[in-house]
Amino acid sequence: MSEKRKYKKRYCKYCEQKVDFIDYKDIASLKYSLSERFKIMPRRLTGNCKRHQDMVTIAIKRSRAAALIPYTVSRKVIAGASHEER
Numbered sequence: 001m002s003e004k005r006k007y008k009k010r011y012c013k014y015c016e017q018k019v020d021f022i023d024y025k026d027i028a029s030l031k032y033s034l035s036e037r038f039k040i041m042p043r044r045l046t047g048n049c050k051r052h053q054d055m056v057t058i059a060i061k062r063s064r065a066a067a068l069i070p071y072t073v074s075r076k077v078i079a080g081a082s083h084e085e086r
């Protein structure tokens, strides 16, 4: 339980900061919603509201297309796995 401290807050971080637009170049903001393997964190962990989660998702996808963040960490790391989780 305790190692999830970063995400214990249930309110939306972006609402708190009155963010109206999430820039895909703002990696620091996006990283909050990314796991260490650069997967998008689910809303139940970040506490983001639906509106901001959607914005984050779009920003992350743009950011990936612009090669600012990787899609996923190299699949070679999980070479033992025969299937992919999506």
Ligand SMILES: [Zn+2]
Binding pocket: 012, 013, 014, 015, 016, 048, 049, 050, 051, 052, 053
């Ligand atoms: Zn919000």
